[in-house]
Amino acid sequence: MQAITQAGFRYLPLVLLALAWEIVARLNLIDSSALPPLSKVATAWVDLVRDGELIDNGASSLYRGSVGLILAIVVGGGLGLCMARWRLLDIFVNPLVELFYPLPKSALIPVTVLWLGFGDGSKILLIFLGCMIPVTIGAYNGARGSDHALVWSARSMGANRLRMMLDVIMPSALPELLNGIRTALALAFILLVSSELIVSQKGFGYLIGYLGSTGSYEGMYAVVLTVALLGFAADRLYQLFMQWVLRWRE
């Protein structure tokens, strides 16, 4: 009970903000087309769910996002681990990673459209390219930081390269790798929504743009809030997952 009151007190400001929104909109302090009341946004949300539009577009967004992100984790993580393990690869590939790391990833949106058009492919490619670098850097830093004594003792006990990678280097690289993936997760949402806003015929971003251009602002607000809360929920779930994976650490 006490925990609930505490949480309630903690999140009270958010409730106050929602109330202020409703009151400001109801009193028409701001033009109601620019700020529809929260209650109307909620009704619009229910309507969007009921006629399937939100689910359809959401499913295609989630599909694009998860495929791109998984590709980025597998390829980027593998590349980072290999770079940490083989010095020659490190020396020649690291400059390229450093070159692409500061590239504002949104610059890739028009190119992916040029290559793969307006559909799923261009979004998946964009998310893959944009999210790969943080995962690579996380895996690389993590694996390079792995304790040399552990590596040596594993080697003296006759572990081969694959076993060494799976049993020694992967676990010690895990915390930094997982942090890199967390950055990639946030980036995936940003790239997904912005590319769908700019060029798309499907997805959350498309739906936001479509509802906005037809003047149904309640619906637009509903989708914007849905995407924002999904991004927040994904990050919280991922944090829980990280804690569970790393529970063997102190």
Add this chain to the structure above:
Amino acid sequence: MAGVEDAPSLAAAETEISQDAVRRFDVAFRGGAAIFSILVLLIAWEVFARSGKVTAFMLPPFSAVAERIYADAISGALWRNLSVTMVRAMAGFFIAAAGGIALGAAMARNTVVRWFFDPIISVGFPMPKIAFLPIIILWLGVYDVSKICIVVFDAIFPVVTATLAGIASVDKELIWSGRNMGASEGELMRQITLPAALPQILTGLQVALPIALIVAIIAEMAMGGYGLGGAMMSASRFADSRGVFAGIVEIAIVGYALLKAMAVIRRRLLAWHEEASHH
């Protein structure tokens, strides 16, 4: 006698010199490898684009892209777009920096401010705030104000959290002794707490800077008009792939230069800090 005594230190000096030489060789080798890798990438791009396996529309050769950048630089279009984008990104970044540090400091000092903003920051930080772009356009139109606003909205979160964390980790004895010597709360904040928290605040700014650039470019792509993002988008609409690739190269150079400049500024500002002696 003297010669014998000198021998160990000479040997030590010699190993030091040879270690130094090894280090220098390593740095030179890595630098050479970096230039080599980038050259290989550019040559591979050129050769692959000219091989006929891809059309010039899908991948124009690097030389054609470089020519395009040169032509844009001569005609002045590059500088106009670059300056417009930089003004938006930097205006947003500096507002976010000032506002974020002020808000973080206020949250650290005042429990009511902290109570109010803490859930907003912790819920807002992981949200993809770019989704709010259409709402900001609805409110403020498609001009500079809305673009700068979305940059501030996105870039302020890492600054606030870094400032809070930095202030929380300041050595309490520094503050106690400052207070003992009669510093007011304002003086404590300006002269002790904020400088001591500076390393973490700068880290927050280093996170916020690329965000500012990314968001400024997205906003330009979504709203059109001048700017590097807008120019890339209109090039893409007119199937002008040289223009698109020129945009990527230009934006990549800007991003790289900004990050390097930020690292230099960090080293300057933290010259007094023990962190600097590691370099």
